[in-house]
Ligand SMILES: Cc1cc2nc3c(=O)[nH]c(=O)nc-3n(C[C@H](O)[C@H](O)[C@H](O)COP(=O)(O)OP(=O)(O)OC[C@H]3O[C@@H](n4cnc5c(N)ncnc54)[C@H](O)[C@@H]3O)c2cc1C
């Protein structure tokens with residue numbers, strides 16, 4: 001079981017949260033210069049590292065904030081979290 | 087490389103008679119089931135991963151596409167130590183899409199004749215699966231699936247709650263007073279279970295007999311690229327090996343290898359887990375799947391219940407069970423089978439699988455000439471025979487097998503997704 005530190009509520013049991021997928025990289029600024037391949041990668045191919053990965057969790061059964069965190073896919077260690085908006 | 091005919095004559099056929107003869111020799115004359123030839127520096131085709139898919143691919147390549155090719159299978163651990171030995175052996179074809187169903191129908195059919203074909207007892211048991219449905223949206227989805235499946239010759243038919251309870255006497259939960267009363271059921275008579283080790287060993291033995299070289303304890307560290315960017319072999323823990331074609335069948339580890347060639351793929355790895363109970367008397371003769379509660383189970387020939395649930399939330403390269411996933415699965419199990427409260431659980435384990443963006447497999451050439459992948463096998467045990475057969479076709483001919491034409495990487499740039507999330511335990 002993970003303990004996820006919500007920026008508002010502090011450390012909470014993983015079960016209060018819902019995993020909402022990988023954190024998308026920043027959207028390409030100028031769509032007209034992005035190649036097809038670049039778009040496909042942006043839309044479908046997030047990183048799959050053996051190590052830290054950025055992801056979005058939703059504090060569904062808590063304050064309902066969307067938070068972005070960095071979790072290690074091998075150790076499950078969670079690095080400091082922040083609100084998605086920031 | 088040994089001549090295929092010679093090695094075939096060296097391999098021993100199993101039969102009641104050979105068992106008896108072995109008994110008279112006090113089981114001292116048995117030879118190893120597959121060869122372990124010395125590692126060479128160059129092969130026509132190198133298959134990475136000796137799991138179900140890698141071994142089946144090697145077998146069908148040697149069997150259907152000529153024995154002249156020098157084929158090697160490289161495995162970092164031991165043969166059949168990956169997901170092929172870690173899964174819950176549910177073999178079924180109740181998928182959603184027109185593209186998927188014919189492939190799975192073929193795979194289920196191939197499994198049925200495989201014991202005979204491989205001369206290896208897979209203990210195949212076509213026992214049927216009952217989907218227990220507790221919500222209206224799931225019921226609508228599953229009725230839709232039934233109609234699509236009807237078009238492709240797979241069988242899926244509704245059964246009443248009374249019929250469910252008659253067939254599964256221990257399923258006493260899910261009554262009108264419960265949190266999610268059972269609304270209906272669906273029977274998939276084609277579904278089967280069999281023995282996973284035997285699938286790996288049977289294919290390994292048959293492929294070895296046809297001249298395929300299987301090298302265990304040979305980890306591929308990276309892909310080798312030439313100046314043009316083509317993949318020309320692999321760097322392994324036992325040195326460099328050149329290959330005309332390199333085929334990845336590494337379930338869950340695909341991106342770790344393609345990353346080394348700077349190739350990005352629409353795949354993410356997740357951990358799926360299972361656990362088994364102590365053995366008890368035979369009380370369950372079909373596979374039970376309850377997608378709304380999130381649990382499925384069957385009883386093995388030894389009498390253990392083999393139980394699985396949802397994957398871990400978030401990408402993972404671990405193979406342990408998350409406490410909350412375990413507890414949720416147990417709660418769901420007890421909701422349906424309250425008497426299992428007294429059952430003791432014996433072992434748990436997990437395995438990492440890669441899932442494509444649309445939850446369907448990817449069998450494809452890549453933008454790197456010489457590199458082919460068979461990946462995204464989320465519920466891919468059932469897919470081993472047809473997956474091996476079609477991947478062998480792609481490697482031998484350079485063009486996808488008709489059953490897998492729609493499953494190449496081309497579907498992503500065109501957004502021609504084959505969305506199967508929800509038809510597996512997938513997130
Ligand atoms: C708990 C669980 C339950 C499941 N239940 C079902 C089910 O009921 N029905 C179903 O159809 N499917 C199920 N699956 C999925 C199924 O197990 C997989 O889709 C399938 O086994 C994957 O193909 P494979 O057999 O080739 O994989 P594997 O057996 O994992 O083969 C891949 C091999 O590649 C090797 N490898 C990896 N990296 C390297 C490297 N760098 N160099 C050399 N070798 C390497 C690995 O060691 C491994 O042996 C389940 C999976 C799990 C984990």
Ligand SMILES: [Zn+2]
Pocket residue numbers: 006007008009010059062063064065
């Ligand atoms: Zn919060």
